[in-house]
Amino acid sequence: MLSIVSAVLFFIAFLINAADISTNDTFTSTNIMLIGLAVLALHLAGLGSGWRVRGRRR
Template identity: 75%
Template sequence: MLAIIAAVLFFFAFLINAAEIATNDVFTSMNVMLIGLALLALHVAGVGSGWAARGRRR
């Protein structure tokens, strides 16, 4: 799920950069891209995957 959100943020960053849309200081294409990279790093680290490492029950 985090990877999908990251892909959407990368697409928005591309649109902001390609269309040269004037935005405020918070939503620049670089900031949106960095948020996407942070979400992608969390996805690769396994955060939000839904799998929990639990011991075996006998």
């Protein structure tokens, strides 16, 4: 799930950069790309991998 979020953030950053859209200082393409990299790092760390049931094995 987090990988999809990071892909969407990368796409938004690409659109802002390619269309040369003027935004305020908070939502620049570099900041959105860095947020996407942080979300991708969380995905690779295993945070968005889902729930694991730790029951008793027989």
